[in-house]
Amino acid sequence: MIPYGRHTIEDDDIAAVADVLRSEALTGGAAVGRFETALAAVSAAPHAVVCASGTAALHLVAMGLGLGPGDAVVVPSVTFLATANAARYVGADVRFADVDPDTGLMTPETLEEALARPSPGRPRAVIAVHLNGQCADMAGLLTVAERHGLTVVEDACHALGGAYRLDGIRHPVGAAPRSAAACFSFHPVKTVAMGEGGAITTRDDALADRVRRFRNHGMTRDPGAFTETAQAFDPSGAANPWYYEMAEPGFNYRASDLHCALGASQLAKLDRFLARRRALAARYDRALEPFAPLVRPIPRGPTEDDGWHLYVALIDFAALGQTRARVMERLRVAGIGTQVHYLPVHRQPYYRALDPDITLPGADAYYARCLSLPLFPDLDDGAVERVAATLGEILS
Known part of the structure; x- marks a missing residue:
């Protein structure tokens, strides 16, 4: 897995x-x-x-x-x-x-x-x-x-x-x-x-x-x-x-x-870990290109040397006619773990009770499409290709 x-x-x-x-x-x-x-x-x-x-x-x-x-x-x-x-x-x-x-x-x-x-x-x-x-x-x-x-x-x-x-x-x-x-x-x-x-x-x-x-x-x-x-x-x-x-x-x-x-x-290994994470993120960017625009990386901003903790793909699940839960389950069956970061905090029951009328469309739009794909220094290049290919097969 x-x-x-x-x-x-x-x-x-x-x-x-x-x-x-x-x-x-x-x-x-x-x-x-x-x-x-x-x-x-x-x-x-x-x-x-x-x-x-x-x-x-x-x-x-x-x-x-x-x-x-x-x-x-x-x-x-x-x-x-x-x-x-x-x-x-x-x-x-x-x-x-x-x-x-x-x-x-x-x-x-x-x-x-x-x-x-x-x-x-x-x-x-x-x-x-x-x-x-x-x-x-x-x-x-x-x-x-x-x-x-x-x-x-x-x-x-x-x-x-x-x-x-x-x-x-x-x-x-x-x-x-x-x-x-x-x-x-x-x-x-x-x-x-x-x-x-x-x-x-x-x-x-x-x-x-x-x-x-x-x-x-x-x-x-x-x-x-x-x-x-x-x-x-x-x-x-x-x-x-x-x-x-x-x-x-x-x-x-x-x-x-x-x-x-x-x-x-x-x-002491921070530079090595970061270099590997950035290389994997760049490989994901290339591997997901065939599935655009329905699947795409989060846009890169003007900041420097991003410290990639997570690699998030934005997926238009509605246009693809699939639920995120179903996609995650099929990836899991294929041996690929994913996660969602995050359910907007204003939608949590505790905070909803404090401000029941708040609407934040940007947060809801991001949440509806985000999916965190595997990213860690020991992940090999072939695994990135496998994740992207499997995701493409499921979404097709």
Whole structure:
């Protein structure tokens, strides 16, 4: 069976984890810092804070920015649940933006539409999602966000290794040159796998400090941050060695040394993994050409070096007289796994109950046609041809 996505684990990855198992620290040790240093270098950001998942990363940033009740966060509807849920975790309202029907990406125009739509909460932030590995139009989105006084957060869970241009300068995804932060996921089907894991990159020193505290219950052991001096210090003025403080509660969102050792080993292979994913995406583009216009790749935008997490084909199932479920089942019988990314979040029951009248035609049009085909570094060229040929036979 060819899955739609799969991690690539090699002997050096296994050795890196085994070394941690033989060490004295399984969590809270040196491997955490090594991974953060490596990720900061890859993303060209001063701070990288590793955590338990991409979901945890989004939640930590929402907490770090002080978002809460009375605030609204604009989120594209075509994304994973966590992007919107992170706002709800802190009590903020979610305002869904429509997307381009062919790329699934929020655009400056759809962001403006979402901001103009009457909805609970005062808009304070927007989460720009880099979907499938393609970067959103950051220049355009930042222009709109800055005009409205919004903080921008990048959901880069699909886009590690990608890049975009601002003011003529190429920025790796994660550099966050004018965003508050970027959030990453290292789930097994992502480009770099940690098993479970996530991270935040930022240029904001204060935000980095806050998310570090929030990932560890809100605790600090920094004597310079202590406020309860009578219990924090002994008569000589030295900090008591056991002492810590919690100014506000956080969560146990730490990542272990086991996860970080695997992540650092994988991160060293990022260029190779990306090169293979891009080559496979180009091969899919060519293999699907005979089936156009009823089957076609998502259009390529102006961004640079897309970090292809997913390869999505747009299929006009209605014109072909076939249901997507039937096509997926026939592919499965042929040994080919596929997936749909994503059911628009505004159509989920929880969010539908909050805003039953919302209609987002771009998101619905993208969802109606999208199908994620197998894409991972170990996929061979012949498998791409087989997937395309089998899809063509089924659709014919």
